Amino acid sequence: xxxxxxxxxxxxxxxAVLDGVPDPEVPVLSVRDLGMVxxxxxxxxxxxxxxxxxxxxxxxxxxxxxxxxxxALDAAGLGPVRVTLRRAPAWTTDWISDDGRRKLRExxxxxxxxxxxxxxxxxxxxxATAPAPSCPHxxxxxxxxxxxxxxxxxxxxxxxxxxxxxxxxxxPI
Amino acid sequence: MxxxxxxxxxxxxxYLLRLGDTCLIHAQRLGEWCGxxxxxxxxxxxxxxxxxxxxxxxGVLTRAGQLGGQQFDEDQLAFLREERDYxxxxxxELPRGDFAVTTVRNLMVxxxxxxxxxxxxxxxxxxxxxxxxxxxxxxxxxHRHAAxxxxxxxxxxxxxxxxxxxxxxxxxPYSRELFQSDAIDDxxxxxxxxxxxxxLRDPWxxxxxxALDAAGLAMPTETxxxxxxxxxxxxxxxxxxxxEMQYLQRSYPGGAW
Numbered sequence: 001x002x003x004x005x006x007x008x009x010x011x012x013x014x015x016a017v018l019d020g021v022p023d024p025e026v027p028v029l030s031v032r033d034l035g036m037v038x039x040x041x042x043x044x045x046x047x048x049x050x051x052x053x054x055x056x057x058x059x060x061x062x063x064x065x066x067x068x069x070x071x072a073l074d075a076a077g078l079g080p081v082r083v084t085l086r087r088a089p090a091w092t093t094d095w096i097s098d099d100g101r102r103k104l105r106e107x108x109x110x111x112x113x114x115x116x117x118x119x120x121x122x123x124x125x126x127x128a129t130a131p132a133p134s135c136p137h138x139x140x141x142x143x144x145x146x147x148x149x150x151x152x153x154x155x156x157x158x159x160x161x162x163x164x165x166x167x168x169x170x171x172p173i
Numbered sequence: 174m175x176x177x178x179x180x181x182x183x184x185x186x187x188y189l190l191r192l193g194d195t196c197l198i199h200a201q202r203l204g205e206w207c208g209x210x211x212x213x214x215x216x217x218x219x220x221x222x223x224x225x226x227x228x229x230x231x232g233v234l235t236r237a238g239q240l241g242g243q244q245f246d247e248d249q250l251a252f253l254r255e256e257r258d259y260x261x262x263x264x265x266e267l268p269r270g271d272f273a274v275t276t277v278r279n280l281m282v283x284x285x286x287x288x289x290x291x292x293x294x295x296x297x298x299x300x301x302x303x304x305x306x307x308x309x310x311x312x313x314x315x316h317r318h319a320a321x322x323x324x325x326x327x328x329x330x331x332x333x334x335x336x337x338x339x340x341x342x343x344x345x346p347y348s349r350e351l352f353q354s355d356a357i358d359d360x361x362x363x364x365x366x367x368x369x370x371x372x373l374r375d376p377w378x379x380x381x382x383x384a385l386d387a388a389g390l391a392m393p394t395e396t397x398x399x400x401x402x403x404x405x406x407x408x409x410x411x412x413x414x415x416x417e418m419q420y421l422q423r424s425y426p427g428g429a430w
């Protein structure tokens with residue numbers, strides 16, 4: 001095996017390991033599903049360089065995720081590992097993978113519905129906000145927001161008018 | 174006890190401290206609502222907003238600590254400065270008041286920060302631009318939330334309207350300070366670090382007018398009063414607040430958990 005293919009093999013194995021590193025606040029999603037992993041490269045000094053983009057400015061899980069990534073890769077024998085945070089371009093919920101969206105819905109969290117890249121004009125009308133998510137329990141589109149902020153920084157609290165169940169909504173940002 | 178640090182008078186450092194301290198001190202006041210908000214959803218909302226602001230403050234303070242020939246980290250800057258070395262506008266250090274005061278202040282600050290972050294996305298400082306790229310979306314979300322509440326309270330009951338009007342009268346005089354220019358703003362404009370805050374005055378007034386109109390509230394009139402927190406000269410409330418905020422790091426230097 002040449003050095004180049006050995007390097008590629010180590011990076012490829014690292015990507016597979018990252019599939020198993022969960023977001024501590026939404027454990028159904030891996031850091032890859034969330035779209036946090038920018039790149040995995042083998043540096044000249046033999047260190048595995050992992051570049052992550054943090055999700056929310058104040059997300060308390062960011063430091064824990066950094067540690068989990070290092071621990072998981074070390075445990076898989078892929079160390080030494082260096083994790084770097086890259087803020088630009090800013091993370092957006094548009095980077096959550098299709099697989100991630102499906103997992104969220106199955107977990108009972110409505111995935112973000114609209115492209116978050118563009119600024120949505122602020123419309124100051126009670127009850128009227130951006131497009132409504134459909135209910136992750138029964139699929140109805142007849143839903144309403146209870147609170148713009150939910151159990152974690154990334155979620156809002158919604159309710160389904162059809163099945164009357166409350167649900168978390170991964171807010172588009 | 175842990176000694177204080179003295180920060181550089183470099184204008185870029187000062188400009189970033191004004192921004193970072195606005196986020197930090199506003200967040201500290203919002204955090205006081207934890208366990209005290211009128212409804213649980215709002216308890217969660219206010220502390221979530223505070224968390225976003227702390228994250229923004231961390232990015233800005235980290236950068237401020239690297240400039241001007243200093244090497245301070247975010248924690249040293251947050252916890253080890255004397256009162257006169259904080260440069261947030263007085264508005265954000267005022268006591269949290271009732272929920273109407275908090276709502277009006279949230280609107281005033283979120284509208285300001287949304288405009289600032291928008292402009293800072295093209296800052297000549299790549300770190301600041303990167304923080305701004307994320308923060309602008311958060312500020313927009315905070316702005317909408319505060320505006321929703323302003324409408325709910327302004328267009329609510331006689332009592333909620335009375336409280337909102339009282340809060341507006343109390344806080345509005347502190348808005349004048351936000352848009353005063355000085356050599357620090359001039360230097361930031363010249364270096365491309367960021368805009369003069371004064372350039373944001375017209376769009377900020379327009380954003381306030383939109384929200385006040387929707388709430389059926391009158392635009393307050395400008396007063397002659399001029400606060401001076403951005404110059405480091407604070408109200409009587411600042412020292413008490415810092416005493417609580419800094420107590421742990423002063424008594425247990427480097428304490429972490």
